[in-house]
Structure formats: C-alpha cells, structure tokens
Amino acid sequence: MMFLLLVFLFTLIIIVALIYNSFISKKNMAEKAFATIDVMLKKRFDLIPGLVETVKGYAKHERETLEKLIEIRATSTKNISNDEKIRLGIESAPLMTKLLALSENYPDLKANQNFLNLQKNLTEIEEQISAARRAYNAAVTDFNNSCEMFPGNLFAMLFGFNKKSLFSITEDEKINKHLNF
Numbered sequence: 001m002m003f004l005l006l007v008f009l010f011t012l013i014i015i016v017a018l019i020y021n022s023f024i025s026k027k028n029m030a031e032k033a034f035a036t037i038d039v040m041l042k043k044r045f046d047l048i049p050g051l052v053e054t055v056k057g058y059a060k061h062e063r064e065t066l067e068k069l070i071e072i073r074a075t076s077t078k079n080i081s082n083d084e085k086i087r088l089g090i091e092s093a094p095l096m097t098k099l100l101a102l103s104e105n106y107p108d109l110k111a112n113q114n115f116l117n118l119q120k121n122l123t124e125i126e127e128q129i130s131a132a133r134r135a136y137n138a139a140v141t142d143f144n145n146s147c148e149m150f151p152g153n154l155f156a157m158l159f160g161f162n163k164k165s166l167f168s169i170t171e172d173e174k175i176n177k178h179l180n181f
Helices: 002-056 060-076 082-104 107-111 113-148 152-159
Strands: none
Touching: 002 060, 002 082, 002 113, 002 152, 060 082, 082 107, 082 113, 107 113, 113 152
C-alpha cells in the first residue's frame, strides 16, 4: 500500500513538473517572438537617420515629419517597456510611409540611389516585422490557450501565469494604405 502511495505521489510530481515546464516553454517562446519584433523595429529605427538625411535636402517643408521620426528614434534607443516599443513602432510606420511617398513629388529623390536602397531595405524590414508579429501572436495564442483550457487553467492559477496580450493594430492602421515607390 505504501509503495502504491509513493508511486502515485511520484507520478503526480512528474505530471505537475511536465505541465509547469510546458508553461515555461510557451512563455519563453512568446518572449522570444517579441524579441524578434524588437530586433526588427530596431532595424527600422536604424534606417531613420539615413532616410532623414537623404530626404532632408529635397523636402524642407516636411520638417515636422522628419523631426517626429528623429524623436521616435531617439526614444527607441532608451530603456523602455515592451508596450512603449510597440507604440513607437506603430507610431513610426505612417511617418515612414509619408516620407517614402515624397519621392512621387521629387523626381530627383526618386532617382537617388541611396534613397532607393533605403526604400528597398525598409520594405524588407516591414515584411520581417509583419512575419514576426504573426509568430508572436501564434506563440501568445498557444500560451493563452494553455492558461485558459482545463486543466491548464488550474495550473496557470497555481503557478501565477497570466494571459499575454496579442499584438494588435490601431483602427487607423486597419485602413488600406499603399506605398508608392
């Protein structure tokens, strides 16, 4: 009888450990996916100085856009929260679009090799950011499902795991906008 009790307790401990490790693994996958978004946003922010310098001579009347982009980049280099990083990424996207759309009004800018290279790099980074967002949301959905589904929800409460927020866009970003290069 004592042997059966020990086997039962050992099995229970193993099951709890496996479930706990599963939560840790899923949480870490979500954090890794967010880190990828963070890296892509950093790449985007690193393009800003070159883009601003290239456009500066052509678009003096776009000073406000240029200054706002420089301010966003400066903020992005500080030690800020993940939510703040996401906000800056969302805030910078339409400004970058506006800046790149200027090439339509300035044929010389449109032909500038540096500007064309920056456009190409930005397009690639935007695609990578989009893919990273999808991966993050998939990882968070997996983690959240574990936190909400039985019996995982009981263990999530026991171990203090809470749902994570999905990466979502603002209403303004839902409007279909196209870049014209």
